[in-house]
Amino acid sequence: MDIDKILDKIYPIRTLSKLKLIECFKEVRHPKNHVIIHSDKVEKDVYFIKKGIARTFSDFLDGEVTIAFGEEGDTIISLKSYILNQSGYENIELLEDCELYKISVAKLQDLFSTDIHIANWGRKFAEQELIKAEQRFISNQLGTATERYLELLKKHPTLLQRVSLGLIASYLGITQVSLSRIRANIK
Amino acid sequence: MDIDKILDKIYPIRTLSKLKLIECFKEVRHPKNHVIIHSDKVEKDVYFIKKGIARTFSDFLDGEVTIAFGEEGDTIISLKSYILNQSGYENIELLEDCELYKISVAKLQDLFSTDIHIANWGRKFAEQELIKAEQRFISNQLGTATERYLELLKKHPTLLQRVSLGLIASYLGITQVSLSRIRANIK
DNA sequence: AGAAAAATTTAACAAATGATAAAAAACGAT
DNA sequence: ATCGTTTTTTATCATTTGTTAAATTTTTCT
Numbered sequence: 001m002d003i004d005k006i007l008d009k010i011y012p013i014r015t016l017s018k019l020k021l022i023e024c025f026k027e028v029r030h031p032k033n034h035v036i037i038h039s040d041k042v043e044k045d046v047y048f049i050k051k052g053i054a055r056t057f058s059d060f061l062d063g064e065v066t067i068a069f070g071e072e073g074d075t076i077i078s079l080k081s082y083i084l085n086q087s088g089y090e091n092i093e094l095l096e097d098c099e100l101y102k103i104s105v106a107k108l109q110d111l112f113s114t115d116i117h118i119a120n121w122g123r124k125f126a127e128q129e130l131i132k133a134e135q136r137f138i139s140n141q142l143g144t145a146t147e148r149y150l151e152l153l154k155k156h157p158t159l160l161q162r163v164s165l166g167l168i169a170s171y172l173g174i175t176q177v178s179l180s181r182i183r184a185n186i187k
Numbered sequence: 188m189d190i191d192k193i194l195d196k197i198y199p200i201r202t203l204s205k206l207k208l209i210e211c212f213k214e215v216r217h218p219k220n221h222v223i224i225h226s227d228k229v230e231k232d233v234y235f236i237k238k239g240i241a242r243t244f245s246d247f248l249d250g251e252v253t254i255a256f257g258e259e260g261d262t263i264i265s266l267k268s269y270i271l272n273q274s275g276y277e278n279i280e281l282l283e284d285c286e287l288y289k290i291s292v293a294k295l296q297d298l299f300s301t302d303i304h305i306a307n308w309g310r311k312f313a314e315q316e317l318i319k320a321e322q323r324f325i326s327n328q329l330g331t332a333t334e335r336y337l338e339l340l341k342k343h344p345t346l347l348q349r350v351s352l353g354l355i356a357s358y359l360g361i362t363q364v365s366l367s368r369i370r371a372n373i374k
Numbered sequence: 375a376g377a378a379a380a381a382t383t384t385a386a387c388a389a390a391t392g393a394t395a396a397a398a399a400a401c402g403a404t
Numbered sequence: 405a406t407c408g409t410t411t412t413t414t415a416t417c418a419t420t421t422g423t424t425a426a427a428t429t430t431t432t433c434t
Binding site for chain 1: 419420421422423424
C-alpha cells in the first residue's frame, strides 16, 4: 500500500499539505525478525507498513504480551516515544521482510505546529488508533478464549497463515498450549 | 477540577485560543445513576468531569464489560460519535452526582478546523486517551486476576470506596463472586 | 532429500475462575 | 429506627485455563 493511500485512509488531507508531508517520508526495508522498536529506547522515527506484517509486544517477568498485529497500511510506532518522548513499553518486531515508510517524530511535530491540515491529520491518526485500541480491549474482555479466537480469525482471516500460534495465543491472553487445545475442540 | 486546569493537563494551549475554547463550554449537573451516553445513539456532546465519577461500559448478550472509570478531570465521551459520527459501543453512567463541563462535538470540530492550537490540543487529547487505552489493554492481559486487582487499587486507591465490587469485577474481566473470593484470599 | 530446529499437538494433572444458591452485611427510603 | 433492597461473602461443584512433558508435524537449512 503506497504512502498516499495510507495517509488518505487515515484522513484525507488537502493536496498541498499532503505533498509537504509525503516528501518527508523515506522508504526503507528491513528483514524478517528485525526488532525495529525497542521498549527501553526513545524511538526517533515512526513507520508505516507498505508491505509486510509486524507485531507489537511488551516484555514482562513471566513472558510477553502481544498488544497488536500490524498489516499493510498500519503503523509501527512507540506510542510513548511519539506522544511523551519517553522510552516505552512496546517492542515491535517484523514477522516478514518489510517495506516501510519512515518519518521522524521531530519532523512530524514540526509539521503539526505549522500546518493546521497536517495537525488535523495527526489528530485523526491518534483518534483512529484510539478506536482500535478500545475495540481490542473490549474484545479481549469478552467471552471465552474460544470466542475471542474465532472473532480474531473473522477479523483478520489471513493472520493465521502469517503468524505463529504462540503469538496469537499471547495476543488472546492465553498460553500456546491452551490455544492448540481450543483449536482441536473447534474442528 | 475546573476547566482551565483540565484543558492544561491535557496540553497547554496559548491563552487566546484557550479562551476561545473555554467560552464554548457550559456547566451542567446530573444526578447519580444518570446514563449520559447511550451506545445506540450518535451523541452530540462531549463532557469533562469537574466533580464526580463515571463508568464506561458495553452491553452484550451475556452481560456488561466495564471499559473504564472516569474521575475528576477525565472525559465522558462516545468515541464512535466523537470520531466517526456513528452510534457506538459505549454507555456511560454517572456513579455519583456530577458536575460536568459540556461542549458539542460540532463546535469542537469547527474549532479544530480553524485554530491550529486547538487542533493540536485535540490531537494531544486523543493521544493521551490512546496511551491510557493501551495501558489498560496491557494491564488486563497480564498476570492473574489477583494481580490485576491489586494493581488497580494501587493506581486508583479511592476507587473501591466509590464503586461497587461488581463493577470493578467487570472491569477486571471476572465475575463479582470471583472478585469477592480473591479479596478474601488477600487478607 | 535429509538432518536439525522450530512449531504444534496431545495428554495428565493442578490451579484459577465460572455458575448457582444461600447467608450475611451494608445501604436507603420512609 | 426499621423494613426492604442491594451488595458482598461464603460454599459447592463444574468448566476453563495453566503447567509440564513428550510425541508429532512442519519448517528451515545444507
